Amino acid sequence: MPLVEIMSEYDSGDDLFDGICTPTNEEQQPGKRKQSEDEYGDYDDALEEIASAKRPRLDSANSEDKSVSKVATAILAEKFGYESFRHEQEGAINAILRGDNALAIFPTGAGKSLCYQIPAIAFERLDLLDGSRGAGQHGITIVVSPLIALMKDQVDALKKRGIPADCMDSTKTWPEQQAISAAMRDGQLRILYCAPERLNNEGFVEIMKCVRGGVRLVAVDEAHCVSEWGHSFRPEYLKVARFVDEINAERVICLTATATPKVADDICKAFNISKSAVFRTSPYRPNLELEAMAVKSKQDKYPLIFDFLRKHPGPTLVYVTQQQQAVTMASDLKKQKFNASAFHAGMKVEQKTQVQDDFMANKVDIVVATIAFGMGIDKPDIRNVIHFDLPSTIEEYSQQVGRAGRDGKPSSCMYYMCPEDFPLRENFARGDLPSKSSLHSLLKDIFSDEVVKLREGEVFKMSHYEQSREFDIRQSPLNVIYATLELRFGLIRAITPEYSEYKFVASPTYYRLVHTDKSPEGAAIFKWAKKAQKWYKIDPTYIASSTGLRRMDIVRRLQQLHDQGALELKAGGVEPRYRVLKALPKTKKAIDELVDKVYKDLEKKEQDALRRMQEVVNLMTGKRCFASALAAYFGMDLPGDKQKCGHCTFCRTGKAVVLPPRPPEHVDIQKIKAVLQACDVRDDPRFLARVAFGIKSPRVTKLKLDKSPVFMSLSDHSFEALMREFTRACAGPK
Numbered sequence: 001m002p003l004v005e006i007m008s009e010y011d012s013g014d015d016l017f018d019g020i021c022t023p024t025n026e027e028q029q030p031g032k033r034k035q036s037e038d039e040y041g042d043y044d045d046a047l048e049e050i051a052s053a054k055r056p057r058l059d060s061a062n063s064e065d066k067s068v069s070k071v072a073t074a075i076l077a078e079k080f081g082y083e084s085f086r087h088e089q090e091g092a093i094n095a096i097l098r099g100d101n102a103l104a105i106f107p108t109g110a111g112k113s114l115c116y117q118i119p120a121i122a123f124e125r126l127d128l129l130d131g132s133r134g135a136g137q138h139g140i141t142i143v144v145s146p147l148i149a150l151m152k153d154q155v156d157a158l159k160k161r162g163i164p165a166d167c168m169d170s171t172k173t174w175p176e177q178q179a180i181s182a183a184m185r186d187g188q189l190r191i192l193y194c195a196p197e198r199l200n201n202e203g204f205v206e207i208m209k210c211v212r213g214g215v216r217l218v219a220v221d222e223a224h225c226v227s228e229w230g231h232s233f234r235p236e237y238l239k240v241a242r243f244v245d246e247i248n249a250e251r252v253i254c255l256t257a258t259a260t261p262k263v264a265d266d267i268c269k270a271f272n273i274s275k276s277a278v279f280r281t282s283p284y285r286p287n288l289e290l291e292a293m294a295v296k297s298k299q300d301k302y303p304l305i306f307d308f309l310r311k312h313p314g315p316t317l318v319y320v321t322q323q324q325q326a327v328t329m330a331s332d333l334k335k336q337k338f339n340a341s342a343f344h345a346g347m348k349v350e351q352k353t354q355v356q357d358d359f360m361a362n363k364v365d366i367v368v369a370t371i372a373f374g375m376g377i378d379k380p381d382i383r384n385v386i387h388f389d390l391p392s393t394i395e396e397y398s399q400q401v402g403r404a405g406r407d408g409k410p411s412s413c414m415y416y417m418c419p420e421d422f423p424l425r426e427n428f429a430r431g432d433l434p435s436k437s438s439l440h441s442l443l444k445d446i447f448s449d450e451v452v453k454l455r456e457g458e459v460f461k462m463s464h465y466e467q468s469r470e471f472d473i474r475q476s477p478l479n480v481i482y483a484t485l486e487l488r489f490g491l492i493r494a495i496t497p498e499y500s501e502y503k504f505v506a507s508p509t510y511y512r513l514v515h516t517d518k519s520p521e522g523a524a525i526f527k528w529a530k531k532a533q534k535w536y537k538i539d540p541t542y543i544a545s546s547t548g549l550r551r552m553d554i555v556r557r558l559q560q561l562h563d564q565g566a567l568e569l570k571a572g573g574v575e576p577r578y579r580v581l582k583a584l585p586k587t588k589k590a591i592d593e594l595v596d597k598v599y600k601d602l603e604k605k606e607q608d609a610l611r612r613m614q615e616v617v618n619l620m621t622g623k624r625c626f627a628s629a630l631a632a633y634f635g636m637d638l639p640g641d642k643q644k645c646g647h648c649t650f651c652r653t654g655k656a657v658v659l660p661p662r663p664p665e666h667v668d669i670q671k672i673k674a675v676l677q678a679c680d681v682r683d684d685p686r687f688l689a690r691v692a693f694g695i696k697s698p699r700v701t702k703l704k705l706d707k708s709p710v711f712m713s714l715s716d717h718s719f720e721a722l723m724r725e726f727t728r729a730c731a732g733p734k
């Protein structure tokens with residue numbers, strides 16, 4: 001029975017691997033990262049620094065290329081039942097088996113997984129061929145992927161094919177974790193999947209340094225997240241590069257469906273990949289008709305969509321931005337006698353599974369979905385993809401249209417665009433930038449008097465949840481800020497997080513065990529657990545400090561009791577912990593400087609998001625074939641040096657799509673006054689602008705302003721104009 005977490009799906013791990021295995025000498029950790037000399041270098045420096053640490057190229061697969069190819073092809077047939085490799089798969093696999101680092105940029109569904117699954121199996125065979133390693137010494141492949149649900153599917157599929165694979169995530173029971181560790185120690189496991197958050201677990205990193213036979217390959221899925229230029233930059237990904245280094249992995253393969261030339265460069269830099277080991281498959285799909293039509297208002301889109309669907313039967317995805325929109329649009333379609341269902345992340349798991357299954361089985365024709373739909377969906381005969389709203393980036397557009405026509409048959413992709421699409425997108429793009437004063441208060445809170453007194457190596461805890469609420473900063477930028485302090489400034493390092501709350505319901509076995517459990521941890525649990533009505537509450541940190549026992553042993557005993565059915569344990573309140581790496585900023589000047597630098601980064605991210613949205617519009621309204629513009633964005637041409645696809649809107653009409661002009665800029669002073677009346681905040685113009693524009697934030701929710709009629713009352717205004725007005729209002733008398 002997996003341990004239930006109260007608050008989040010955070011892949012904490014708590015103490016999962018702590019103390020299982022530690023390297024015994026320096027040689028076992030040759031990849032240890034040196035600290036940056038330049039305290040304030042930018043991410044580029046971080047990328048270079050991580051990549052520059054020398055990684056040994058242990059060319060244990062030093063067989064001839066021919067035998068490498070033979071082994072790979074044999075595994076493809078035996079284990080996966082396919083006759084030949086697709087596109088660039090073979091090149092990428094051979095590079096890996098030769099001992100190189102590689103980057104595979106293949107569109108969705110092109111077969112990236114085999115690029116690491118085949119090497120993971122091939123190492124053993126090649127080792128035996130060249131006699132370089134004995135039994136059990138073949139090491140493992142680690143796959144770092146942010147998509148926990150997909151990892152589980154992949155593990156199940158691999159196990160069915162007789163390939164020893166597993167996945168280390170927070171739903172694993174204690175015995176399951178131990179079984180995985182034992183399999184790694186014995187050299188039995190070939191592939192281990194984990195989420196990037198797992199790499200914050202120090203015990204996990206330690207065990208990976210001394211896995212039997214070593215880590216032969218690290219596969220980094222969704223590798224574009226490592227790049228600031230990528231559409232979904234996740235600073236956590238820079239930790240993957242550091243991890244590869246620290247565990248001294250033999251080689252790396254990075255995989256992504258979408259990488260512009262700049263993003264590819266960043267990935268290569270971070271993971272030390274040479275240009276010759278970049279394998280790219282064109283995203284161009286000759287059977288897709290890329291179309292766009294401009295209309296005046298959102299309302300105008302409905303009859304057009306109904307008409308389109310009548311003329312283009314077949315499985316269809318309609319992408320919208322908001323969850324509520326998915327529900328209303330599905331219901332509108334049903335009223336028009338279409339067989340449609342909604343799909344969004346807010347639905348219950350069973351409902352989502354049902355919609356997916358029905359769509360796969362052709363029991364539902366149309367799914368109206370948010371971005372949440374599509375990952376891992378491999379339906380070959382999707383005939384249409386309709387965009388009701390503006391996609392946030394060209395990458396997102398490309399991935400979503402890429403779900404159509406995988407069977408190679410003609411398929412239509414239509415975007416109905418109008419000026420009303422912009423505020424919604426802008427809302428998302430602007431939601432993450434906190435006000436500068438919020439950032440200032442946050443950094444003062446992180447580097448409090450108590451924390452700055454800590455010496456190098458000492459550890460402190462911070463509640464992201466509390467900080468997000470107190471300083472009005474969303475979780476995602478908060479994570480970016482912490483990662484910046486870690487990776488760019490080298491001040492702190494995230495380590496294994498802890499749960500702050502444990503509670504349990506006791507079963508009769510628990511009471512029987514009270515009298516027989518002689519372990520000090522068991523005795524401490526029985527003594528210190530406090531019963532409320534139904535639940536016992538227990539604080540392992542407090543018990544540890546009062547008894548001298550180790551916190552992790554107490555938590556482990558709790559988990560064992562849970563696994564034995566003696567109690568039903570729930571853990572919650574993930575508390576990230578950080579180790580101090582160097583002297584922390586103490587003075588006002590030092591904090592101010594840090595605030596300036598971090599804020600500049602955050603502002604740039606906002607501008608990037610706005611620019612990316614505009615790029616989608618440019619592609620659709622440009623005087624160029626859509627398919628060739630799309631390929632060019634990813635640094636490629638159409639095949640055979642063609643300039644035109646021949647069937648996109650531009651190719652068919654020879655004219656650019658013209659978007660009706662946005663309404664002229666005006667400021668509704670009455671509405672501005674209404675916002676100022678509804679909320680008495682005068683210390684933060686950005687906050688007021690957000691309320692008026694309709695952007696939620698922790699403070700907006702706390703003050704219940706999202707329920708107020710003024711919320712979103714000025715969403716048709718430009719955000720800059722709102723900022724100007726509210727800055728003036730905040731500066732003047734109340």
Ligand SMILES: Nc1ncnc2c1ncn2[C@@H]1O[C@H](COP(=O)(O)OP(=O)(O)OP(=O)(O)O)[C@@H](O)[C@H]1O
Pocket residue numbers: 082083084085086089106107108109110111112113114257376378
């Ligand atoms: N050489 C091949 N021959 C035939 N089928 C293949 C081959 N390689 C992969 N496939 C199949 O193609 C499908 C898609 O593969 P996979 O899931 O690896 O794609 P992907 O590139 O990872 O896509 P995504 O970006 O959606 O994760 C799978 O069913 C896989 O088994």
